[in-house]
Amino acid sequence: MFREFTHEKIEVNDGITVKLHNYKYTKTPVEVIPKHWHSTVEILYVVAGRLDVFINSVKYELTKDDLMVINLNEVHSTQNLSMNNVILVQIPYELLKEYYEEIDNLSFNCNSTLVNVDEAVFAKIKYMLRSMDDVYNKQELGYKFKFDLTSQYLSRYL
Numbered sequence: 001m002f003r004e005f006t007h008e009k010i011e012v013n014d015g016i017t018v019k020l021h022n023y024k025y026t027k028t029p030v031e032v033i034p035k036h037w038h039s040t041v042e043i044l045y046v047v048a049g050r051l052d053v054f055i056n057s058v059k060y061e062l063t064k065d066d067l068m069v070i071n072l073n074e075v076h077s078t079q080n081l082s083m084n085n086v087i088l089v090q091i092p093y094e095l096l097k098e099y100y101e102e103i104d105n106l107s108f109n110c111n112s113t114l115v116n117v118d119e120a121v122f123a124k125i126k127y128m129l130r131s132m133d134d135v136y137n138k139q140e141l142g143y144k145f146k147f148d149l150t151s152q153y154l155s156r157y158l
Helices: 093-099 119-138 143-155
Strands: 019-025 031-037 040-048 050-055 058-063 067-070 076-080 084-092
Touching (some): 019 119, 040 058, 040 119, 050 067, 050 084, 084 119, 119 143
Antiparallel strands (some): 019 084, 040 067, 040 084, 050 058, 050 076
C-alpha cells in the first residue's frame, strides 16, 4: 500500500526530541503537499487561516483554532487555499515507543473538527503547543528542559 506514496523521513530540530515548525504561508496560490506517510505522529494546530487535510482520502477542513493528530503511517496530504499559520509537531516513533510500549497498536483520536470533543482537553493541548513554539523560538536559558517537560506533559493528553 505505501509503495505508491512518498515516505517522508523526519529530522528532529537541533537540541530537542521532536520536529517543531511554525508554518506561515503567505502565498496566495494554492499550495499542496502531496500524499505521503511517515513514522511519526503529527500534530497540526491552525493558529490562523485555513488548512485542508486529507487522511486516507477523507477531507478535513481545519480553520482557526482547529487541532488534529495524524497517526503513525497514515497516508495524508495538505492543501493551503489561503494564507495561514500552522504549528506542526512531529513526534518520532522511537520517542513514542519509550512512553507507549503498545504504540504499534495505538491510535490517537484528536480532531477538533469532529463532534463531541472535550474542549477543555483541546484547550490544554493548544496552550502547550503555543508554549512549545514560544520556548523553542526564544531559546532562553533552560529552554531544552522546559520544552521536554511540556512535550512529555502533552503526551498525556493525546
